[in-house]
Amino acid sequence: MLRRTFLHSAAGLTGLAATVSPAMALVEININKGNVEPLPIAVTDFVAGGDLGQRITDVIAADLKRSGLFAPVNKQAFIEKISNPDQPPRFEDWKVINAQALVTGRVSQEGDGRLRAEFRLWDTFAGQQMTGQQFYTQPENWRRVAHIIADAIYERITGEKGYFDTRVVYVAESGPKNARKRQLAIMDQDGANARALTNSNEIVLTPRFSPSRQEITYMSFEGQQPRVYLLQLETGQREVVGNFPGMTFAPRFSPDGQRVIMSLQQDGNANIYTMDLRSRTTTRLTSTAAIDTGPSYSPDGARIVFESDRGGRQQLYVMGADGSGQNRISFGDGSYSTPVWSPRGDLIAFTKQSGGKFSIGVMKPDGSGERILTTGFHNEGPTWAPNGRVLMFFRQPAGAGGPQLFSIDLTGYNEQQIPTAGYASDPAWSPLLE
Amino acid sequence: MSRTEVPAAGRMQTLARNPAIIALFMGLALAGCANKKNMPNSAGELGLNNATPGSPQDFTVNVGDRIFFDTDSTSIRADAAATLDKQAQWLQKYPNYAITIEGHADERGTREYNLALGARRAASTKQYLSSRGIPASRMKTISYGKEKPVAVCDDISCWSQNRRAVTVLGGAGM
Numbered sequence: 001m002l003r004r005t006f007l008h009s010a011a012g013l014t015g016l017a018a019t020v021s022p023a024m025a026l027v028e029i030n031i032n033k034g035n036v037e038p039l040p041i042a043v044t045d046f047v048a049g050g051d052l053g054q055r056i057t058d059v060i061a062a063d064l065k066r067s068g069l070f071a072p073v074n075k076q077a078f079i080e081k082i083s084n085p086d087q088p089p090r091f092e093d094w095k096v097i098n099a100q101a102l103v104t105g106r107v108s109q110e111g112d113g114r115l116r117a118e119f120r121l122w123d124t125f126a127g128q129q130m131t132g133q134q135f136y137t138q139p140e141n142w143r144r145v146a147h148i149i150a151d152a153i154y155e156r157i158t159g160e161k162g163y164f165d166t167r168v169v170y171v172a173e174s175g176p177k178n179a180r181k182r183q184l185a186i187m188d189q190d191g192a193n194a195r196a197l198t199n200s201n202e203i204v205l206t207p208r209f210s211p212s213r214q215e216i217t218y219m220s221f222e223g224q225q226p227r228v229y230l231l232q233l234e235t236g237q238r239e240v241v242g243n244f245p246g247m248t249f250a251p252r253f254s255p256d257g258q259r260v261i262m263s264l265q266q267d268g269n270a271n272i273y274t275m276d277l278r279s280r281t282t283t284r285l286t287s288t289a290a291i292d293t294g295p296s297y298s299p300d301g302a303r304i305v306f307e308s309d310r311g312g313r314q315q316l317y318v319m320g321a322d323g324s325g326q327n328r329i330s331f332g333d334g335s336y337s338t339p340v341w342s343p344r345g346d347l348i349a350f351t352k353q354s355g356g357k358f359s360i361g362v363m364k365p366d367g368s369g370e371r372i373l374t375t376g377f378h379n380e381g382p383t384w385a386p387n388g389r390v391l392m393f394f395r396q397p398a399g400a401g402g403p404q405l406f407s408i409d410l411t412g413y414n415e416q417q418i419p420t421a422g423y424a425s426d427p428a429w430s431p432l433l434e
Numbered sequence: 435m436s437r438t439e440v441p442a443a444g445r446m447q448t449l450a451r452n453p454a455i456i457a458l459f460m461g462l463a464l465a466g467c468a469n470k471k472n473m474p475n476s477a478g479e480l481g482l483n484n485a486t487p488g489s490p491q492d493f494t495v496n497v498g499d500r501i502f503f504d505t506d507s508t509s510i511r512a513d514a515a516a517t518l519d520k521q522a523q524w525l526q527k528y529p530n531y532a533i534t535i536e537g538h539a540d541e542r543g544t545r546e547y548n549l550a551l552g553a554r555r556a557a558s559t560k561q562y563l564s565s566r567g568i569p570a571s572r573m574k575t576i577s578y579g580k581e582k583p584v585a586v587c588d589d590i591s592c593w594s595q596n597r598r599a600v601t602v603l604g605g606a607g608m
Contacts, residue, residue, distance in 0.1 A: 176586070177583060177586040178582070178583050178584060178585075178586050180581070203578070203581050203582075205545060205581070206545065206546065221578075224576065226549070226576065226577070247549070247553060247576075247577060249546055249549050249550075250546040250549075263546070263550065265549070265550055265553045265577070267557045268508065268553070268554040268557040268558060269554075270550040270553070291547060291550040291551065291554070293546045293547060293549075293550055294544075294546050294547070307546075307547065309547075314544075314547055337543075337544040337546070337547050338544050338545075338546065351544050353542075353543070353544075378541070378542075380544050380545065381544070381545065396541070399586070399587060400586050400587070426545070
C-alpha cells in the first residue's frame with residue numbers, strides 16, 4: 001500500500017517569468033512569532049476537465065488552513081475566474097479582496113494515463129510569481145499531489161519544510177472501555193485514507209515509523225506474550241524483535257533505522273536495550289532497580305532521552321547512545337514521561353502529570369526552557385511532525401468515552417482534532433514521504 | 435537495508451500459546467473456608483457460595499482472586515496480604531494448579547510506564563506468594579498496564595478497583 005510514487009517536478013514553467021528573487025517577495029510568515037495572523041491566500045480551483053481540479057484545491061486549502069498560518073479566502077469572493085493558468089492573473093482583482101497570495105493551477109490526464117498537475121504561487125501585491133512546479137503521477141495519488149503542492153506553498157512562504165505529505169500510524173480503538181478492541185491503523189496526516197493494519201483481538205500498542213517509512217515497530221500481546229514486533233507495511237509481514245526473557249515494550253527505531261530501542265521487563269524492573277536488526281545482537285544500556293522506559297534517540301543518534309523513576313517519580317533523563325552519562329533533565333513539579341526528541345534536535349516533547357492533570361509540553365535537551373502547550377484531564381504521547389513545528393497527541397476524556405487525536409503548534413496555538421472514524425490513540429507521525 | 439528475515443508465518447507458530455494448563459477439577463467434598471463471611475473481595479456474601487471446593491469458582495468466590503494497590507504503589511497492603519495468605523493456603527491444598535498473576539494499573543498514568551507498573555505489581559504479588567511457600571515454578575506473570583480496566587468511571591473509587599493484581603488459575607504470561 002505504501003507504494004512508492006514517482007513525482008517529477010520542474011522548478012519553473014515554460015513561457016513565464018522565472019520565480020521572483022526572495023528579496024522582492026512581500027509575502028512571508030514568521031512562524032516563530034507565536035500566534036500569527038493567518039495570511040489571506042486565494043486557492044483557485046485548478047483548471048481541469050472534471051471536478052478533480054476542485055478536489056485537489058480543496059485538499060490544498062484545507063492543509064493550509066489547518067496549519068493555522070493561512071486563511072484561505074472564500075471562493076465566493078473571487079472576482080477573476082482563472083481559465084488560463086499560463087497567463088498572469090489580474091493582480092488588482094486579488095488585491096481588492098485582500099488575497100495576499102494566490103494559487104492557480106491545472107490538472108490534466110496524459111496520454112499514458114498519468115495525471116499531470118501544475119501550480120503557480122503568486123505574490124499579488126508584488127505582482128509576481130513566487131514559485132511554479134509541475135508533477136506527474138498516477139491518478140489515484142491525487143491527494144498526495146495536493147499535499148505536495150501544499151508543502152511547496154508552505155515552504156515558499158514560511159521558509160520551513162512542510163509536513164502535509166505525511167502519514168500517521170495510530171491505534172484505532174472501538175468498543176466499551178473494559179472490552180476495548182484495538183487495531184493498528186494508518187492514515188494521511190489529515191485523517192484521509194485511513195485503513196487498518198491488523199485485525200485481531202490481541203492488544204496492540206505504540207506503533208512507531210522507521211525512518212524509511214516502510215515498516216513500523218509496535219507492541220503486541222499476541223499469544224499472551226507481550227513483545228515488540230516489526231511490521232512491513234508493504235507486505236504485512238510481522239516478526240518479533242529479539243528473544244528476550246520477559247515483556248518488551250516502548251519500542252522506537254534509531255535514526256538510521258538499523259536498531260530498535262525498547263524496554264525489557266524483568267521482575268519489578270524495566271531496563272533499556274537496543275537490538276541491531278542486522279546482527280540481531282542486543283545491548284543493555286541501563287541497569288537500575290527502577291522503571292527505565294520511553295527511550296527516544298536524538299536525530300543525530302548520539303544521545304537518548306528516556307524516563308525513569310529511579311529518583312522516586314517518573315523524570316526525564318538523557319544519556320549517550322552507549323548508555324554513558326545518564327543525567328536527569330526534568331526538575332519541575334509533577335512527573336514527566338513519554339519523551340520524544342524533535343526531528344530538528346532542538347527540543348524534547350513530553351507528557352507531564354501535575355495536580356491531577358495531564359499536559360503536553362516541550363523543553364530543551366538540557367532541561368531548560370520548559371513550556372506547556374496544552375493541559376487537561378488526560379493528554380498523552382506527543383509525536384512530532386517531520387518539520388518539528390507541530391505535535392500530535394491523544395486526549396482521553398474522563399469516564400466511559402475514548403481517546404481522540406489532536407495536533408497543536410509548537411507555539412501552543414492552533415489546536416485541531418484529527419478526524420478518525422472511531423476512538424484513536426498512540427499517534428506516530430511519519431517522516432516526509434518521497 | 436539487508437537483514438535476516440524471519441518468515442512471519444513460521445515465527446508465529448513458534449509463538450504458539452504456552453502449554454495449556456489443565457485445571458484439574460478436584461471433586462473433593464471438603465467444607466468451604468470457615469470464616470468466609472469476613473473475607474474481602476469475595477462474592478461469598480452474595481450467596482454465590484455453592485462452588486465445588488478446589489474449583490476455579492471456589493478460588494474466586496471463597497478465597498478472592500485479586501488484591502488492590504495504592505496509587506503509584508506496588509506495596510502489598512495489609513488487606514491484600516490477608517487475601518494472598520488465603521490464596522497461598524488454597525494453592526498448597528490444590529497443588530495441581532499453576533497460576534498467572536496479572537498486574538494492572540489505573541488510567542491515571544502514561545501507557546508505557548503503566549505496563550511496567552503493572553509488571554512490578556505482579557512481581558511483588560509473586561514474591562509474596564513465594565514467601566508463603568508457593569514455588570516460583572508454579573507462577574507466571576503478565577502485565578496489562580492500564581489496558582484492561584474492570585471499572586469504568588472517572589473518580590478515585592473507580593481507579594482504585596483497577597489498580598490490582600489478579601491471580602488466574604492457569605492463564606498465560608511469561
